[in-house]
Amino acid sequence: MSEATLSADVAIVGGGIMGSALAFWITRLDPRCVVVVVERDPSYARASSALSAAGIRQQYTTEINVRISQASIAFLRDAQRHLDRSAASLGLRESGYLYLATAAGAERLQARWRRQRALGVEVARLERADLAARFPWLAANDLALGTLGLRGEGWFDGPGLLAAFASQARAQGARYLRGEAVGFSGSGPHLDGIRLADGRIVRSAAIVNAAGPWARTVARWAGIELPVSARRRTVYVIDCPSRLAGLPLLIDPSGFWIRPEGAYYIAGYPPTPDEDGAPLEPDYAGFESVLWPALAERIPAFESARLRGAWAGYYEMNDFDQNGLLGTLPDHPRLWFINGFSGHGLQQAPVVARGLAERILFGRYRTLDLSALDVTRWADDRPLQEMNVI
Ligand SMILES: Cc1cc2nc3c(=O)[nH]c(=O)nc-3n(C[C@H](O)[C@H](O)[C@H](O)COP(=O)(O)OP(=O)(O)OC[C@H]3O[C@@H](n4cnc5c(N)ncnc54)[C@H](O)[C@@H]3O)c2cc1C
Incomplete structure (x- = not known):
């Protein structure tokens, strides 16, 4: 050959x-x-x-x-055994995902929570008062329900x-x-x-x-x-002077998500329109026009937040x-x-x-x-x- x-x-x-x-x-x-x-x-x-x-x-x-x-979380927890020594530094943090719903989405979130529990997922159901007590930095007035993963969720x-x-x-x-x-x-x-x-x-x-x-x-x-299409998603790196104790990865009813990343926070949202193959550059304007207002409404401490940087990548979206x-x-x-x-x-x-x-x-x-x-x-x-x- x-x-x-x-x-x-x-x-x-x-x-x-x-x-x-x-x-x-x-x-x-x-x-x-x-x-x-x-x-x-x-x-x-x-x-x-x-x-x-x-x-x-x-x-x-x-x-x-x-x-x-x-199965994936079991693999990640045990990555060092499966992979080589470098996997010791995968930095898995099981800090949870927090899904929030207003009255409009509460029934749907509740149905999903029930189903997840039936499948053995350790996920807590939090009412507005629970949310306000557990996350004092959260503006919870318009919220009806939250679900918080207790194990097996986080980032690495x-x-x-x-x-x-x-x-x-x-x-x-x-x-x-x-x-x-x-x-x-x-x-x-x-x-x-x-x-x-x-x-x-x-x-x-x-x-x-x-x-x-x-x-x-x-x-x-x-x-x-x-x-399968290439849908650009921008990840914003945000500096906020206040520390938000116990912030998991939060998913707001408006669509944005945010989580801590070292001394900063990272956040994003699903853009509209969501075209296939947009140039792989961050949508900086989206921070001011979409993300920041929604963030500050949900977490008032973010009124004094600053954008530190951003990157963009493609979701390999299965449109089917x-x-x-x-x-x-x-x-x-x-x-x-x-x-x-x-x-x-x-x-x-x-x-x-x-x-x-x-x-x-x-x-x-x-x-x-x-x-x-x-x-x-x-x-x-x-x-x-x-x-x-x-
Ligand atoms: C902003 C953002 C946030 C995300 N957040 C999460 C998350 O929190 N959790 C999660 O699980 N997933 C997340 N994802 C999704 C996750 O990143 C992808 O599902 C996953 O990385 C897809 O991996 P892949 O190997 O299929 O694609 P890729 O990592 O893109 O790899 C494909 C590779 O194929 C190569 N390639 C393509 N065509 C050719 C060719 N013709 N010849 C040679 N090489 C070629 C490319 O160079 C590339 O290296 C996120 C994605 C983005 C963009």
Whole structure:
């Protein structure tokens, strides 16, 4: 085989958290398996995995997402054992997520709380008086209800997790190729490789689309119009002179979220309009016009807050039902998807990547049944709607 042609058992487009966690699990479960990861930017400057808020929560509306989170938090708590020593610094803080509702949303929040409790989530129901007593800095007058995760929710070092997966995958034999994938060789059931811009080809009978917000472009090489778009989200870094004791990750009924980050706070909100592929620059104007007024209304101490900085990344949004798309499609049995995690991919990566590794290597899920996320549900028009998307 010429230098320009490499061969692999599994070839992955994209070395973000999905591609790297998958490379890690495949080489962990089958050390003889040859894995090649094609990544165009080893600095991950635009990759979602390097630009996220790195939160993990249990408060979902679909059972599968709760089950994934239960397994993910177990993995993160024990990361040092699974990964290498560097994982010791993942900085997991289980400070909780606090969902707030006014009267208009209280019934819905209550129904979700009931369901989550039935699934074993440790989540407290707080009425207005409880909220005011527990969080004295909160303007609670218009609030009717809150739900607070008591265990298994918080945040961690996202880039640290990516680095730990990638370095451990390499240590286990996975090969990272720096290069831009531009197409496939073969087609349909005969797909047999990834073509790179510099002319190299990675031959493989198992090809994985782990291209994050760029997943639709990659799927198009096989003639598939995957419903994944790149939705810009700005994360604002805010300085506030007052310390807000016990602030978890708070999700306001107006849509914004905020949490502590070192000496500062980070916050964001879902923008409208929410177009596909907006330039990857922070929306600084949105701080003054949208976020700050809403923040100061909910937490009056933020009236004297200042914007310290901001960054932007893409949610790899599944426009079909806002849940991950996993597995293969009937006409393309050699093309695997691990896409569309819609703002909750970093926390799910340890578990969904393990599941996909099991499917690729053994033909079935062995640890957690992830068939609810099968990409065929999109082809069959059977949405699995997740209502709690932040
Ligand atoms: C602002 C923000 C906040 C978020 N907050 C959270 C959170 O709190 N919790 C959570 O769980 N998730 C969160 N997410 C979502 C999370 O970051 C993503 O779900 C996850 O990182 C997706 O990982 P990925 O590997 O699929 O994509 P990426 O990390 O984007 O990786 C894809 C990689 O593919 C490479 N690539 C693409 N096309 C090609 C090609 N043609 N050739 C070679 N390489 C290619 C890219 O360079 C990139 O490195 C957030 C995302 C954003 C943007």
